[in-house]
Amino acid sequence: MKKLTLLLSSTVLALAVAGTAQAADKLRLGTEGAYAPFNTVDKDGKLAGFDIDIGNALCKAMETECEWVTSDWDGLIPALDAKKFDAIVASMSITDERKEKIDFSGKYYSTPIKCARETGKTVDPTQTDTLKGKMIGVQSGVVSDNFARATFKDIAEITAYKTQDEANMDLLSGRVDLVCADSVVLAPFVKDEKNAGKVEFVGGDFDDKKFIGDGVGIGVRKGDTALAEKLNKAIAKIREDGTYAEINKKYFDFDLYGE
Known part of the structure; x- marks a missing residue:
């Protein structure tokens, strides 16, 4: 009976660890869905736009599954703090005012x-x-x-x-x-x-x-430097391997990244 109990306990622990690992492999991204051509809802009711394609490309570069969550613009930062998602990909400019509330990756584009x-x-x-x-x-x-x-x-x-x-x-x-x-x-x-x-x-x-501000970045919760760094590396990767250029060309006839 003790051996059976130990075996069952080990199985439960293994499942718990597996579940945690699976959860860690999913990145929940928050966006607005009302800011074309960056993030919008298409005729089929699916999220589309530059932000969405970039977010999906970053998840692929990080070998992470993406899950998108929509929110009104004014609710994005509160929802991030409430852990309804892990990062904001919604054309959010990196400003001093916002940096008091959340942290950011480096920019992924910049426009006037x-x-x-x-x-x-x-x-x-x-x-x-x-x-x-x-x-x-x-x-x-x-x-x-x-x-x-x-x-x-x-x-x-x-x-x-x-x-x-x-x-x-x-x-x-x-x-x-x-x-x-x-x-x-x-x-x-x-x-x-x-x-x-x-x-x-x-x-x-x-x-x-x-x-x-300093361009448009991806918002993360205060102190989540690990995720911000992963995102920075992923941004650099898609810039280097041509993925960013392909997405950019789909929407714009100039390099959105800026100087």
């Missing part, structure tokens, strides 16, 4: 902020007198939100939206006079054939690190 207006309008973010009494639309909680509030709060009214698409639609309908966002997020809207002649970029690039 741009603004757009209705074609023919005179509003211009580089000419503050044209912004007096105007409405500026941004997505809530992203770097362009911080940029607009810090730069124009005493001149124009800033309206924050849950998604960038909502801000863009209000520009088309005349409810806001200007929208500002990540340049790559705004480009498909401005260049969409349906919007030809209706909207245009204005004011050039805004790339002050005070607003855009």
Whole structure:
């Protein structure tokens, strides 16, 4: 009986260890799913976009299974802290404000902020007198939100939206006079054939690190340096072996990584 008990105990322990190992081989990644072309939900209800492809490539490089979890943008950091997932892959810029709450991998891309207006309008973010009494639309909680509030709060009214698409639609309908966002997020809207002649970029690039930080990185919980280092090595690997370039080419005609 003692031998049987010992055997059963050993079997239970082995299964527990195996289960722990299996859990360790899965990386749960959090994203928004409402920030095309970086992360969105396709017509089949599946997550798609640059962030998603990069996340999957990083998991493959780390020989780890990916599991994706979606969350509203404002809930991503709280959900990470609550251990609903292990890392954030959602085009989150590495800023000093965010670094007070979470840690980051190194960047996996970097882009400036741009603004757009209705074609023919005179509003211009580089000419503050044209912004007096105007409405500026941004997505809530992203770097362009911080940029607009810090730069124009005493001149124009800033309206924050849950998604960038909502801000863009209000520009088309005349409810806001200007929208500002990540340049790559705004480009498909401005260049969409349906919007030809209706909207245009204005004011050039805004790339002050005070607003855009040190590029876009993968967020991890405070102190999780081991995961951050694994992600850094995986980013370097997919840059070196051409995987990053293939994903980049799928979405953009320029190197998104930046300098």
